[in-house]
Amino acid sequence: MFEQLGLIGCGLMGGSFALAVKKAGLVKRVVGYSKSPSTTERARQMGIIDVEAPSALLAVSGADLVLVAVPVSASEATFKAIRHLITPNMLIMDVGSTKLDVVEAARRVLGAHLGSFVPAHPIAGKEVSGVEHADAELYIGKQVILTPVEKTQVGKLKKAIDLWEAMGCHVQQMAPESHDAAFAAVSHMPHLLAFALMHAITSQPLGKDFLALGGPGFRDFTRIAASDPKMWRDVLVANKHEVVEQAKMFQRSLLNMLQLVEDSQGEKLEAMIEQASQSRAHWRMGQKGK
Amino acid sequence: MFEQLGLIGCGLMGGSFALAVKKAGLVKRVVGYSKSPSTTERARQMGIIDVEAPSALLAVSGADLVLVAVPVSASEATFKAIRHLITPNMLIMDVGSTKLDVVEAARRVLGAHLGSFVPAHPIAGKEVSGVEHADAELYIGKQVILTPVEKTQVGKLKKAIDLWEAMGCHVQQMAPESHDAAFAAVSHMPHLLAFALMHAITSQPLGKDFLALGGPGFRDFTRIAASDPKMWRDVLVANKHEVVEQAKMFQRSLLNMLQLVEDSQGEKLEAMIEQASQSRAHWRMGQKGK
Numbered sequence: 001m002f003e004q005l006g007l008i009g010c011g012l013m014g015g016s017f018a019l020a021v022k023k024a025g026l027v028k029r030v031v032g033y034s035k036s037p038s039t040t041e042r043a044r045q046m047g048i049i050d051v052e053a054p055s056a057l058l059a060v061s062g063a064d065l066v067l068v069a070v071p072v073s074a075s076e077a078t079f080k081a082i083r084h085l086i087t088p089n090m091l092i093m094d095v096g097s098t099k100l101d102v103v104e105a106a107r108r109v110l111g112a113h114l115g116s117f118v119p120a121h122p123i124a125g126k127e128v129s130g131v132e133h134a135d136a137e138l139y140i141g142k143q144v145i146l147t148p149v150e151k152t153q154v155g156k157l158k159k160a161i162d163l164w165e166a167m168g169c170h171v172q173q174m175a176p177e178s179h180d181a182a183f184a185a186v187s188h189m190p191h192l193l194a195f196a197l198m199h200a201i202t203s204q205p206l207g208k209d210f211l212a213l214g215g216p217g218f219r220d221f222t223r224i225a226a227s228d229p230k231m232w233r234d235v236l237v238a239n240k241h242e243v244v245e246q247a248k249m250f251q252r253s254l255l256n257m258l259q260l261v262e263d264s265q266g267e268k269l270e271a272m273i274e275q276a277s278q279s280r281a282h283w284r285m286g287q288k289g290k
Numbered sequence: 291m292f293e294q295l296g297l298i299g300c301g302l303m304g305g306s307f308a309l310a311v312k313k314a315g316l317v318k319r320v321v322g323y324s325k326s327p328s329t330t331e332r333a334r335q336m337g338i339i340d341v342e343a344p345s346a347l348l349a350v351s352g353a354d355l356v357l358v359a360v361p362v363s364a365s366e367a368t369f370k371a372i373r374h375l376i377t378p379n380m381l382i383m384d385v386g387s388t389k390l391d392v393v394e395a396a397r398r399v400l401g402a403h404l405g406s407f408v409p410a411h412p413i414a415g416k417e418v419s420g421v422e423h424a425d426a427e428l429y430i431g432k433q434v435i436l437t438p439v440e441k442t443q444v445g446k447l448k449k450a451i452d453l454w455e456a457m458g459c460h461v462q463q464m465a466p467e468s469h470d471a472a473f474a475a476v477s478h479m480p481h482l483l484a485f486a487l488m489h490a491i492t493s494q495p496l497g498k499d500f501l502a503l504g505g506p507g508f509r510d511f512t513r514i515a516a517s518d519p520k521m522w523r524d525v526l527v528a529n530k531h532e533v534v535e536q537a538k539m540f541q542r543s544l545l546n547m548l549q550l551v552e553d554s555q556g557e558k559l560e561a562m563i564e565q566a567s568q569s570r571a572h573w574r575m576g577q578k579g580k
Contacts, residue, residue: 073556123505127571143505172503185491186504190511192551193483196544198566201475204539211573214476215413215433219575220510221480226570229563236551236559247548249494254486258537261482261526266363269526273519276488280516281417283501285509 001025001163002091006063007032008056008078010043012126013095014069015134018048020167021065023136033059034131035070043131056081065091065163072096073234076105086113091159093120097183097231099147099176101238107149115153118160119176121145121183122169129228140168143286147176170286184242189250191232192243194225291315291453292381296353297322298346298368300333302416303385304359305424308338310457311355313426323349324421325360333421346371355381355453362386363524366395376403381449383410387473387521389437389466391528397439405443408450411435411469412459413477419518430458433576437466460576474532479540481522482533484515 005027007014011034021027032049033056034040043049053059060066060082068078075094086092092113096102099119106117124142126133144164148157161171174182201207214222236243253272260269295317297304301324311317322339323346324330333339343349350356350372358368365384376382382403386392389409396407414432416423434454438447451461464472491497504512526533543562550559 123503125505125507143503145503181496182500182503185494185497185500186508189487190508192547193487193544194511194570195563195566196547197479197483197540198570199547199562200536200540200543202565202569203543204475206471207475210472210475211569212577213413213433213435213472214573214575215415216575217415217514218476218480220513221484222570222573223510224507225566227567229560229567232563233556233560236547237554237556240551240554243551244548246490247544250487250490253490253493254483254537257482257486257489257526258534261530261533264527264530266523266527270519270523272489273485273522275492276485276515277517277519279492279501280484280488280512283504283512285504285506287502 001166002027002065004028004063004065005030006053006060006066007049007069008059008067008082009069010034010039010048010131011069012129012131012133012138013122014067015043015046015048015131016136016138017067017069017095018043019134019136020139021163024167026163026166027065031059031063039131043134046131046134048131048134057085060085060090064089066093068092068094071231071234072098072102072238075102076109079106079109083109083111083113086110086116088116090116091156091163092117093160095120095122097121097187097235098238099145099179103147103149103176114149114151116156118152118156119147119149120160120164121147121179122164125227127223127226129231139164142169144169144171145179146171146173147179148173149176180239180242181245184239184246188236188239188243189246191224191227192236192247193250194222195232198222198225291456292317292355294318294353294355295320296343296350296356297339297359298349298357298372299359300324300329300338300421301359302419302421302423302428303412304357305333305336305338305421306426306428307357307359307385308333309424309426310429311453314457316453316456317355321349321353329421336421336424338421338424347375350375350380354379356383358382358384361521361524362388362392362528365392366399369396369399373399373401373403376400376406378406380406381446382407383450385410385412387411387477387525388528389435389469393437393439393466404439404441406446408442408446409437409439409466410450410454411437411473412454415517417513417516419521429454432459434459434461435469436461436463437469438463439466470529470532471535474529474536478526478529478533479536481514481517482526482537483540484512485522488512488515
């Protein structure tokens with residue numbers, strides 16, 4: 001399907017992508033670059049990339065597929081670094097958890113090549129990061145959101161869809177703005193709340209004793225709190241408007257429930273919990289709601 | 291170990307307890323009662339109980355082990371219902387998620403029998419409730435917190451410890467007040483936050499579309515939001531003082547983080563996330579923190 005993948009960022013997401021496309025025979029050769037030379041070397045030793053590139057620009061050279069798998073705040077600098085070697089036959093994608101900021105960075109920097117860029121967000125990840133956790137199975141069965149813009153070339157979009165589907169993913173298209181609103185609700189808020197709860201507990205004198213008592217519910221609820229701080233700092237700031245909007249709606253529900261708790265208003269409290277419980281009980285990952 | 295278990299409440303927790311003690315040969319016979327006759331009948335059909343009792347009082351008759359597995363708000367009424375058939379050789383326990391309110395109900399009602407009551411909270415559960423989900427393995431490997439009071443008889447406490455350990459649990463003792471503070475932090479707050487997030491999302495016009503995009507992080511974070519509304523209404527109200535205290539500390543962390551997001555204060559935000567991420571990454575269920 002592709003001759004050469006130019007991979008910029010050999011971390012969990014990029015490394016897993018390289019492993020997956022090689023395993024599926026979708027790409028013949030992977031040239032990789034990471035900001036940290038030790039990461040790039042590690043990726044080569046692990047067989048994730050075939051050739052180490054000394055710069056992002058040189059990773060792109062000769063590639064017909066480019067994956068930008070860097071923290072979203074580094075998107076613009078990465079586009080600037082590679083733009084002089086972008087050729088018309090290249091398909092360029094990212095894997096960022098926010099889309100509007102990445103699309104805007106691409107608009108500012110890529111110029112005539114904007115049509116070759118297909119913004120992508122695979123809904124996959126782990127609470128651990130780094131090349132050592134790269135996993136050829138990470139994307140299998142997962143949803144991938146593509147957020148093409150007006151200038152996106154139809155041919156490139158089709159190639160992107162075919163590629164992700166060949167990797168076993170379910171592809172969906174959305175506007176970047178809709179993507180960011182939805183993921184503020186179902187991803188960025190859960191991360192923020194999990195971080196805030198862990199921060200609040202560990203800031204208390206008895207926090208460590210409390211933590212020792214956490215059970216399976218606590219384990220699952222806080223799993224994402226172990227996620228990469230740099231990546232999540234970037235995501236939250238990049239999507240701040242939507243995050244703040246969702247936080248307002250969350251606070252309305254939380255403060256309402258807390259008031260009912262304080263006032264021992266069992267019936268009203270139960271009705272609110274019931275709404276939450278019912279919708280979660282009927283929810284299935286990857287399924288459209290009724 | 292015991293001749294006859296009197297089980298009051300044949301739901302998930304009570305039913306699983308009965309299955310576990312029978313399977314382990316710790317009890318010869320189980321007499322069960324549930325408020326709903328259809329639940330009691332179902333429990334007998336499923337082999338969870340051997341005999342249906344027509345009332346809580348008659349479930350206790352002749353038992354040397356009594357388990358009160360009802361919503362915490364029903365504890366006092368249940369103690370009142372059974373107190374006239376409590377005998378000195380009985381060990382009485384509960385499985386409530388809050389302890390101070392249950393202990394106070396026992397103090398008010400049990401009189402001279404208070405010493406036979408060993409308050410217990412097994413840290414186990416499922417996001418589904420009801421007798422049909424009863425599971426003989428539910429308690430294996432889990433922590434059980436016992437919160438004896440001054441009047442608790444040492445002999446009954448020892449029997450309780452031996453019983454839970456024979457079921458494969460790790461037993462810990464705490465004061466009821468310490469228990470409630472700790473579980474407000476690591477259990478009641480996570481539930482409240484998961485309920486509030488689901489409530490907030492499902493209250494939005496696009497909520498259903500958003501939910502369809504939730505990935506593995508969302509799945510795990512919100513799993514406990516499907517929990518039983520009646521049970522959790524009770525737990526939150528019963529432990530309101532500690533929950534409100536923990537909510538204040540949580541809000542301090544959350545509002546602080548949100549302000550840093552709005553102000554694009556990446557460095558400070560990362561430091562807060564780092565504290566959360568580090569402590570969660572080093573956390574293991576059932577292990578004392580460093």
